Structures are given as C-alpha cells and as structure tokens.
Amino acid sequence: MDTKSAVDLMESSSEVHFSGFHMDSFEQRKDDIEQPTTSATNMYRQPFVIGVAGGAASGKTTVCDMIIQQLHDQRVVLVNQDSFYHNLTEEELTRVQDYNFDHPDAFDTEQLLRVMDKLKCGEAVDIPKYDFKSYKSDLHPSRRVNPSDVIILEGILVFHDPRVRELMNMKIFVDTDADVRLARRIRRDTAEKGRDIGTVLDQYSKFVKPAFDDFILPTKKYADIIIPRGGDNHVAVDLIVQHIRTKLGQHDLCKIYPNLYVIHSTFQIRGMHTLIRDAQITKHDFVFYSDRLIRLVVEHGLGHLPFTEKQVITPTGSVYTGVDFCKRLCGVSVIRSGESMENALRACCKGIKIGKILIHREGDNGQQLIYEKLPNDISDRHVLLLDPILGTGNSAVQAISLLLRKGVPESNIIFLNLISAPLGVHVVCKSFPRIKIVTSEIEIGLNKDFRVVPGMGEFGDRYFGTDDDDEQVVASSK
Ligand SMILES: Nc1nc2c(ncn2[C@@H]2O[C@H](COP(=O)(O)OP(=O)(O)OP(=O)(O)O)[C@@H](O)[C@H]2O)c(=O)[nH]1
C-alpha cells in the first residue's frame, strides 16, 4: 500500500475521527504550529454511543435513567427512537387503530441517522418532539441537544437497521418476560393514556406481539449485553456504567479498536515524552529517555502474551500460584529505527531470537521490502514486531503482510510502537483487526510530508546519530 492509498482508505472511512486532543488549545496555537494535513478539520472528541433496545415496556427507560444518573459527572444525552416516528397522513389518522407503530417502517430512520451523525461529529441538533396524541412531530418546538460525551439511543427497534447499529460502541438489550411487558403496557395505557383494556389488548395481539417476534427479538443477537429483568437489575447497570467510565478515560481510537493499547500515562511518562520530543535535547538524553520509554512499551507488550498457570514453593515452604511466561516468541525489528527496541526486548527476554525486515522508502509514495531475515520456525511463535514510529502505516502493512505470508497467525503478532499517528492505527487495525498494537502515545496526525506531528522528527537519525547536527559535532570535534 502506498502513501496515497493509505490516505484514501482513511478519507473514505466513515469511522475516521481524530481526537484525544483538545480543540481549544489547538485553536489557540494553530497559527504557531505546523498543521497536520489529514486531521485538523476532523478533530473532535468522539462520543461513546450506547444503543438500548428491547420490547415495548421492557424497562428501557428505567435502565437509561439509571445509567444517566450513575454517570452524573459526564455529559450524557438521551435520544429516543420515538422522536423519529413518521407523521401520520390524514388517511392514516382516520384509521389510526390499524396503524402499526411497532413496524420498522413507522420510523424515519434516515432522519435519525442524520441526527446521530451530527451528534457524533460534535454538532448540536434539533430533535423532533413526537406527540402521541396528535401523532405528529411538527406540533411542538423541537428539542435542542448539545454534543456530549455519551449518547444513549433508546427504542424498540434501534438494532434493526445495520447503519444505526454501526454507530454504536455498546449495545444493550433489555430482556423482560412477555407477561411483565404486557402487564406494564396495560397499566400504562389504561392509566396514562385513558385507553380501555380491550383496545390495548387488540393492539398488543395485532401489532405489538408480532412485531416483537418478527423484528425486535431477532435483533437480540446483536447485543453486547443482555439485561434480564431490566431496571431491577442493579448489578448489570453498575457493570455497564463501570465499563463506560473506563472507555471514556481511554483515547478515542481505543473505543473503536479494542486491540489498540495505549500505555497508561503518568507524569513520568509525560516527562520522558517531553524530553525526547524537544528538538534541543542532547543526543545522549534522547537515547537515554527513548530507551526508558521503549522498555516500558516492551514490558507492556509482553503482558499481552498468553500465559499458563505455574506453582512454585517459596523459601517459607508455601505454595505460590503464579504464571509461566509464554515460551515460543521472537522479536522482529523493522530496520533501522526498530533496532533501537532490540536491547529492551533482549533485556526482558533472555536469549530471544530477533529477526529483521528492511523496507526501503522511495520518496514518500513507494515502499518496497528489500531484506528479511526471520527465524525459520516463526510461524510457531508469537511475534513482537518492533518499530518506534507508526506514521502512514505503510511500513507496518508491508512488515505485517510479510509475517502473515510466513505463516504467522495474525493474532500472534504484537506490534510495539513508541508513538502512533491515527492514520497508521486506522490502516493497521482495519487491515489486520486481530493484531495488537501497544504504543505509549497517540499523535495528532501527519504533516504534508507524511511525518508524524507533533512527533519527534526522524527517529532513526536522532537515535543512531546520523542527523545533520551530529555531523557538525563530529566535524567540530575533529
Ligand atoms: N397506542 C399507541 N401506541 C404507540 C403510539 N406510538 C408509539 N406507540 C407504542 O409505543 C411503543 C414504543 O415505546 P416503548 O418502547 O414501549 O416505550 P418505553 O416507555 O421507552 O418502554 P420501556 O421504557 O421499555 O418501558 C410501541 O410498542 C408502540 O406500539 C401511538 O401513537 N399510539
């Protein structure tokens, strides 16, 4: 894949958003810094979208209210599928008892998609207020909804259309017994809507039950979580809220790609990054702090290897139940910069075999694999692929494709980076959804020369001392 095709792939992807980066500070400084070509206009925080489906009167509203209450310190917005009911025509109004409110066609899904797209892009939207008495949504002023961190989309059929499902980061199905749903419906429609019980039962047997069987129940299979007993299930709601909180604390790309791991940032890590990104840092310090960070990435990456249980006897004669390290592994470094990570890997895994791949860059458009030396039995090993910089993803795609051609299962590859540009992450994760990427920071984007920004310049030149400044030092020290 060349640079252009990687950019094309990114631009054609509806899921490509850049963030983890605050718009305000970007606005203030955008005149002072070099602009990333691919990301600046698309940058916003990506909200976490939760879909809540289930039969009518299953308790979806209660579950949503509980989630919203527990997420009190987050900006949460609830979007109800009911708001997108089509207005009934005059003819339909004359025979409203024959209108099927539980059929997918009763909803204006195109409008729902437009609204959700805007909210996902961080734009405020106006959501219609459907009036259940007049069966119209243009009677009342619409509801203004501002962008938020979490969007909950609730409704009987929110899992029906695949385009709507695609928008969701988490899908919940509220699963309540049919008799409980019917009892609630009778109570609600007779007490709140003043209907007589005969009409409620007629509507139930004519439309509600068949629609549940034909359209709602079949979407249960798309759920990530099924909540039995709806709002009575406090344990399930607690677990869901915990998961949402974890996701909100992560980089947005981690919400999209579950196999992307960004090591937990501390002030130590930020401090090391600050040093190695500084163009003025001495060569010695650049190497020293890069090595420290690389060691952390390598240790973190090793943590993703499979393990087996192992018991040992301690000097006190007690049994300690622990784990045994994964045996069959090897490293593969992408020459040259990847070689900077070999020492850390050797320091952690005594005697580990390390293969090499050389990818030649011709200008910025073409890259070619020109050398490889890999362990013969690499297909039986877990591979730690070493390259500190993930930019456009071109080198990574070449390297990973070679490993796959050599028979390494995709899920046996752990790609270790110091820094990763969002484009590279998208390209690698979309092309190879089963590999894991471990990195220490996600960058803003790429500049017009396809260099990572803010980045750290030409890593290989800085690490191995082949940059221009160094030539001057060498010349002056002669
Ligand atoms: N009778 C009648 N029913 C309607 C109308 N519009 C929507 N519905 C019903 O409303 C139901 C969808 O709303 P629900 O999912 O039950 O609403 P809810 O209050 O969120 O449900 P839970 O929170 O799960 O209890 C469908 O079963 C429709 O039949 C209407 O104008 N008349």
Ligand SMILES: O=P(O)(O)OC[C@H]1O[C@H](OP(=O)(O)OP(=O)(O)O)[C@H](O)[C@@H]1O
């Ligand atoms: O994702 P990409 O856009 O392909 O960029 C990343 C590649 O660039 C760097 O190598 P570079 O070409 O600078 O060579 P070097 O390691 O020899 O310095 C880096 O080590 C990656 O291999």
Ligand SMILES: O=c1cc[nH]c(=O)[nH]1
């Ligand atoms: O920013 C970049 C991109 C590729 N290689 C580097 O060393 N730095």
